Amino acid sequence: MSAATGVGAAGPDPRVPWVDVLVSAVAAVSWALIGMAGAAALGLRLLDADAAGSLGPMTAAVVALGAGGAVTPSGDVSAYGLSGAQAGTAVDFTPLGVSLVGALLLSFFFLRSLRAAGVVVSPAELLARAGAVVTLFVAMTGGLAWAGHGVVTLDGGSLGLDDLPGGGEVEIPGLGDVGGLLPDRAGDLVDASAAVGFTVDTVPTLLGGLGWSAGVLLVALLASRRTPLPRGWDAVHRVARPAVSAVVTVLLVAVAAGFAAAGYAAIGDGHPRRIAGAALLAAPNGVWLGIPIGLFVPWDGRASGPLLGVLPHPVDDLLRAGPDRPVTLGRLAELDGRVWLLGVAAALMMLLAGVLTAVRTPVAAEPVGAAGFAGRCALRLGVTTAVTLPLLALLTRVSADASLSVLGFDVVDAGIELRGRLGTALLLGAVWGAGAGAVGALLARASGAAGARASGATATARGDAGVDRDAGGRGAAGRAGPYAPGVPFRPPDPGTNPYLRVPPGALRPPVRPPAGGGDVDVSGAPTVIRPVGPVGRESRRGRRGAGDGSGGERAPLWPDGVPPPPPPPPPAPRDPDGGR
Numbered sequence: 001m002s003a004a005t006g007v008g009a010a011g012p013d014p015r016v017p018w019v020d021v022l023v024s025a026v027a028a029v030s031w032a033l034i035g036m037a038g039a040a041a042l043g044l045r046l047l048d049a050d051a052a053g054s055l056g057p058m059t060a061a062v063v064a065l066g067a068g069g070a071v072t073p074s075g076d077v078s079a080y081g082l083s084g085a086q087a088g089t090a091v092d093f094t095p096l097g098v099s100l101v102g103a104l105l106l107s108f109f110f111l112r113s114l115r116a117a118g119v120v121v122s123p124a125e126l127l128a129r130a131g132a133v134v135t136l137f138v139a140m141t142g143g144l145a146w147a148g149h150g151v152v153t154l155d156g157g158s159l160g161l162d163d164l165p166g167g168g169e170v171e172i173p174g175l176g177d178v179g180g181l182l183p184d185r186a187g188d189l190v191d192a193s194a195a196v197g198f199t200v201d202t203v204p205t206l207l208g209g210l211g212w213s214a215g216v217l218l219v220a221l222l223a224s225r226r227t228p229l230p231r232g233w234d235a236v237h238r239v240a241r242p243a244v245s246a247v248v249t250v251l252l253v254a255v256a257a258g259f260a261a262a263g264y265a266a267i268g269d270g271h272p273r274r275i276a277g278a279a280l281l282a283a284p285n286g287v288w289l290g291i292p293i294g295l296f297v298p299w300d301g302r303a304s305g306p307l308l309g310v311l312p313h314p315v316d317d318l319l320r321a322g323p324d325r326p327v328t329l330g331r332l333a334e335l336d337g338r339v340w341l342l343g344v345a346a347a348l349m350m351l352l353a354g355v356l357t358a359v360r361t362p363v364a365a366e367p368v369g370a371a372g373f374a375g376r377c378a379l380r381l382g383v384t385t386a387v388t389l390p391l392l393a394l395l396t397r398v399s400a401d402a403s404l405s406v407l408g409f410d411v412v413d414a415g416i417e418l419r420g421r422l423g424t425a426l427l428l429g430a431v432w433g434a435g436a437g438a439v440g441a442l443l444a445r446a447s448g449a450a451g452a453r454a455s456g457a458t459a460t461a462r463g464d465a466g467v468d469r470d471a472g473g474r475g476a477a478g479r480a481g482p483y484a485p486g487v488p489f490r491p492p493d494p495g496t497n498p499y500l501r502v503p504p505g506a507l508r509p510p511v512r513p514p515a516g517g518g519d520v521d522v523s524g525a526p527t528v529i530r531p532v533g534p535v536g537r538e539s540r541r542g543r544r545g546a547g548d549g550s551g552g553e554r555a556p557l558w559p560d561g562v563p564p565p566p567p568p569p570p571p572a573p574r575d576p577d578g579g580r
Contacts, residue, residue: 016128020113025132028109033140036063036102039280043097046277060147061200062281066098067141068208070201092399096284099212099395100255106133106213107220111227123230134213141209145202223248225360225455237455238362243377243384243437246356250349251288251388258287286312289396289418292389294346295432297425298326299393301418311416314339319416327418350385350432354440355449357381361441362454370445378437385433386426393420 040062041055049058061071110133114121117129221227222236222244229237262279266272293299303311303319311319314335318327325331332339358377368376398418444450 016122016125017117018128020117021125021128021132024109024113024129025136028106028113028133029136029140031109032102032106032137033063035105036066036098039101040066040095040098043095043277043281046273046280048273057147057198060144061198062095062098063102064141064144064200064205064208065093066095066102067137067144067205068094068212069141069144069205070208071198072201073198092397094285094395095281096288096395097279097281100284103216103220106137106216107224110217111220111224114221114227117228119228120231121228126230130214130217133217134210137213138206138209141205142202145200145205147200219244219248239380240384242360242454243353243357243380245360246353246381247384247388249356250353251291253352254287254291254349255284258283285396285398288392290342291346291349292393292396292420292425293327293329293332294342295350295389295428296329296343297389297393297420297428298328299418299420301327301416303416326421350436351440353385353433354381354436354438355444356440357437358441358444358450359453360455361451363451370442373445373450374438374441377441378434381437381440382430382434385436386430389425389429389432390420390422393422393425396420 041059225241266275400416
């Protein structure tokens with residue numbers, strides 16, 4: 001095989017096909033950034049954000065945030081020469097909708113390049129392919145830092161300045177009534193503009209892009225059960241991949257359910273475009289925030305000002321009461337009993353992950369029993385969930401503060417902060433994962449589905465000897481063929497297989513002609529009814545035209561030495577008058 005396949009006759013080729021590596025890296029990074037930019041631009045357009053500023057710089061800033069970068073907003077408000085006007089903002093938020101689109105596209109093209117590399121990929125080629133993708137992605141995020149800076153202009157009405165009276169009493173603490181000093185200025189404040197700029201931070205964005213792209217490739221490699229790994233990594237394939245792929249599957253199903261709920265809410269809402277835009281940018285944020293809360297992970301939160309309106313009910317009512325107590329499922333259920341359904345949904349999601357882990361875990365050749373199989377699934381899913389829940393808490397944390405003061409009093413003072421407790425998330429993840437893995441394994445074992453979708457060891461999966469196969473006799477490639485024949489699920493039955501039935505009166509070949517002549521009906525006989533043995537020496541001499549003592553050529557023989565029947569006689573000549 002060629003070097004491009006990465007496999008030789010004796011093992012993986014140490015040479016790296018650099019042309020293929022670079023081309024696949026360019027394709028993966030290009031499609032990922034195109035998808036992220038498209039999702040960000042469409043979401044901002046649906047939210048009508050382009051009415052306040054240029055869509056291009058805002059799109060670059062949102063993509064940078066989705067790729068793990070950082071954006072620093074800053075502003076200065078001028079209201080017709082009045083001094084003392086300042087604007088301050090701070091944002092720590094990741095639009096996971098944009099991140100998810102980029103992660104899916106980057107993973108798809110990266111895994112596709114690995115599958116095309118051959119049966120086994122060498123460690124050097126795997127490192128080269130991953131390193132090329134990460135390096136190119138980090139370089140492209142540098143372009144986002146160059147393009148992601150602009151200015152957003154906010155009018156006074158959107159900031160709440162239209163609530164000020166045009167003349168009359170305006171009470172300011174420490175100054176008293178200053179309404180007489182501003183008989184005309186108060187109305188002018190409504191028309192004042194607040195110019196808030198934003199800039200993508202270069203160094204944090206480069207570091208964030210490095211960590212984001214490397215993490216996406218690692219999760220994709222662990223979750224893909226059909227991608228080859230280097231020799232000696234079979235334990236990773238058997239132990240980690242079933243649990244990781246199960247958790248990734250249920251997380252994607254949860255996001256799909258979130259999009260469906262957003263679509264249902266948009267049908268009866270007066271502003272469906274806003275709901276669609278918010279869902280496109282941040283539907284995974286809400287879904288993956290609800291999963292830890294449903295699994296009893298506590299969150300510390302606070303919110304004030306207009307940003308309380310962006311929180312779902314009853315989280316807004318809980319945070320409005322004060323930040324003294326954490327946000328938990330029980331406290332939310334005190335305000336709305338329907339919140340318990342979130343806990344039920346999260347528990348069912350974990351049970352689904354446990355069943356998928358058991359279905360995708362290969363059953364060992366030695367008899368370990370149901371308890372041993374359940375223990376293995378519980379351990380693997382417990383470790384995976386213990387890592388996943390803190391990761392979800394980190395990804396869905398929100399911190400935003402905005403303040404705008406004019407002449408010493410606040411016009412807008414808004415803030416929101418939600419942070420999950422990582423230590424508690426790790427412990428609860430281990431407990432939930434172990435329990436769901438054990439119950440799911442017992443259910444799969446009782447139904448006979450345990451190991452039904454398990455993939456063989458990737459190092460020797462596609463054709464080598466000693467490969468583990470699934471219940472259908474297929475290797476890691478998932479296909480049966482001439483070099484990996486499938487194992488039948490039941491013994492051959494002539495009652496259901498027409499090729500095994502011989503109609504009454506039909507003779508099995510080789511067919512001897514009847515003694516009295518005539519035709520033989522063999523139309524219903526099978527083409528080959530038994531294996532044909534090796535051709536004997538006499539038959540080979542006959543095929544070579546060896547003489548039989550008379551100097552003539554011997555007629556070809558059938559495999560058992562029986563001569564074939566003679567050909568039919570030629571038709572009689574037709575009479576010129578039309579008769580025979």
